[in-house]
Amino acid sequence: MIEVKEGVTASKATISRLPVYLRFLRDKLKAGDENVSSTLIAGQLRLNPVQVRKDLALVSSASGKPKLGFKIKELIESIESFLGVCNTHDAVLCGVGSLGVTLLKYEGFKNYGLNIVAAFDTNPELVGKKINGITVFSYNSLPAKVKRLNIKVGIITVPKEAAQSVADGMAASGIRAIWNFAPTHLSLSPDIAVKYEDLAASLAVLSKKLEDKLRDEET
Amino acid sequence: MIEVKEGVTASKATISRLPVYLRFLRDKLKAGDENVSSTLIAGQLRLNPVQVRKDLALVSSASGKPKLGFKIKELIESIESFLGVCNTHDAVLCGVGSLGVTLLKYEGFKNYGLNIVAAFDTNPELVGKKINGITVFSYNSLPAKVKRLNIKVGIITVPKEAAQSVADGMAASGIRAIWNFAPTHLSLSPDIAVKYEDLAASLAVLSKKLEDKLRDEET
DNA sequence: TAGATTGTTAATCGATTAACAATC
DNA sequence: TAGATTGTTAATCGATTAACAATC
Numbered sequence: 275m276i277e278v279k280e281g282v283t284a285s286k287a288t289i290s291r292l293p294v295y296l297r298f299l300r301d302k303l304k305a306g307d308e309n310v311s312s313t314l315i316a317g318q319l320r321l322n323p324v325q326v327r328k329d330l331a332l333v334s335s336a337s338g339k340p341k342l343g344f345k346i347k348e349l350i351e352s353i354e355s356f357l358g359v360c361n362t363h364d365a366v367l368c369g370v371g372s373l374g375v376t377l378l379k380y381e382g383f384k385n386y387g388l389n390i391v392a393a394f395d396t397n398p399e400l401v402g403k404k405i406n407g408i409t410v411f412s413y414n415s416l417p418a419k420v421k422r423l424n425i426k427v428g429i430i431t432v433p434k435e436a437a438q439s440v441a442d443g444m445a446a447s448g449i450r451a452i453w454n455f456a457p458t459h460l461s462l463s464p465d466i467a468v469k470y471e472d473l474a475a476s477l478a479v480l481s482k483k484l485e486d487k488l489r490d491e492e493t
Numbered sequence: 494m495i496e497v498k499e500g501v502t503a504s505k506a507t508i509s510r511l512p513v514y515l516r517f518l519r520d521k522l523k524a525g526d527e528n529v530s531s532t533l534i535a536g537q538l539r540l541n542p543v544q545v546r547k548d549l550a551l552v553s554s555a556s557g558k559p560k561l562g563f564k565i566k567e568l569i570e571s572i573e574s575f576l577g578v579c580n581t582h583d584a585v586l587c588g589v590g591s592l593g594v595t596l597l598k599y600e601g602f603k604n605y606g607l608n609i610v611a612a613f614d615t616n617p618e619l620v621g622k623k624i625n626g627i628t629v630f631s632y633n634s635l636p637a638k639v640k641r642l643n644i645k646v647g648i649i650t651v652p653k654e655a656a657q658s659v660a661d662g663m664a665a666s667g668i669r670a671i672w673n674f675a676p677t678h679l680s681l682s683p684d685i686a687v688k689y690e691d692l693a694a695s696l697a698v699l700s701k702k703l704e705d706k707l708r709d710e711e712t
Numbered sequence: 713t714a715g716a717t718t719g720t721t722a723a724t725c726g727a728t729t730a731a732c733a734a735t736c
Numbered sequence: 737t738a739g740a741t742t743g744t745t746a747a748t749c750g751a752t753t754a755a756c757a758a759t760c
Contacts, residue, residue, distance in 0.1 A: 451703035467702035483686035484670035
């Protein structure tokens with residue numbers, strides 16, 4: 275039996291590596307492997323083996339065996355539990371445009387503890403439609419629904435002009451965490467957790483990496 | 494005249510804050526402001542003022558004036574030039590599904606130096622279509638096109654099962670930077686820069702923030 | 713002038729990496 | 737046994753923050 279470590283404070287960096295490990299381990303398990311070493315994980319994922327061991331030790335009480343490594347199943351259980359403990363939240367999505375629909379259709383969230391229970395839009399033509407089993411409601415009904423279901427997580431996929439006002443509405447309805455896909459900064463009370471899904475920032479980082487590679491080459 | 498600092502090595506953290514500043518400054522300029530202080534930027538963006546000044550000093554030779562702050566226009570020019578210098582790349586996108594179409598329709602990339610010149614898919618029904626002015630070609634023609642146009646950046650929006658094979662194909666055709674939206678790890682030569690757009694990881698970070706907020710509350 | 717703000721140097725903080733004994 | 741691998745402690749590295757003189 276795998277003990278789940280509760281109340282452990284993992285760094286943001288570790289937290290964002292955990293889903294990567296999880297995905298990798300699930301693939302390995304599927305491929306029929308039973309054990310995996312931190313050396314192997316690090317090699318494939320281009321990380322430092324010590325870092326991998328530290329990350330794993332933080333969320334899992336399953337200890338590895340010298341020479342053999344870790345039991346994949348145990349690690350998966352541990353990471354799932356750890357993320358699950360932090361996670362499993364109902365969420366609402368606002369803005370049923372191209373991106374909103376893409377997210378509503380995305381099945382992967384359930385594996386990571388997010389459950390989108392309702393979508394909202396101002397466009398009357400969309401209201402009442404079901405996308406991937408999730409009903410689109412009128413934007414006006416957002417506060418009531420969020421309050422009634424005690425929902426804490428909101429996803430914003432509206433055009434950037436509308437994002438601040440939607441965020442304010444969500445905050446006023448009791449939402450405490452906002453996943454913002456609109457390319458704009460939000461001004462909100464420090465009580466609200468905000469995660470920006472910023473494609474421009476990602477792109478900048480990739481470009482930087484590319485320039486580094488190309489520069490290294492010249493030398 | 495604003496000098497552009499070339500060959501400056503900004504940290505990954507700084508790089509990913511630059512687009513955020515840029516967006517904020519553009520909004521301020523639009524609102525009619527002429528000057529802005531690092532204190533104000535930091536306050537609104539919830540950053541440390543010293544950090545803001547350091548970031549700005551790194552990419553801009555425009556110096557701020559005590560009491561007044563910085564000229565917004567100069568800062569915008571500097572950041573645009575800096576990101577532009579690193580950036581301006583033609584790119585191809587592979588996988589014209591829900592997410593692929595969303596990205597093809599997204600106008601924001603041009604502001605940050607990315608220019609998607611062609612899309613590819615294996616589905617014959619999609620081939621020949623134009624999305625937002627970008628033609629969808631047969632997946633088979635990817636290598637030839639990438640080589641001929643000397644394209645260095647590839648965007649992967651195929652299902653995860655196909656991602657590795659697409660990545661291999663891109664790498665073999667000369668692509669040096671891959672923006673991977675498929676929820677899977679890619680094994681590639683260290684020569685290739687890869688940026689994972691990992692929704693699961695983002696979600697984990699947001700959940701962690703939320704848990705922190707909720708925990709703080711109890712105390 | 714008084715006070716807000718800059719730019720820089722030094723201190724702190726946190727995360728990554730190196731070193732190495734323990735062990736299967 | 738020999739060697740790969742673990743887990744932990746110490747060292748390093750890098751980024752953030754604090755302190756403060758300079759200045760508009």
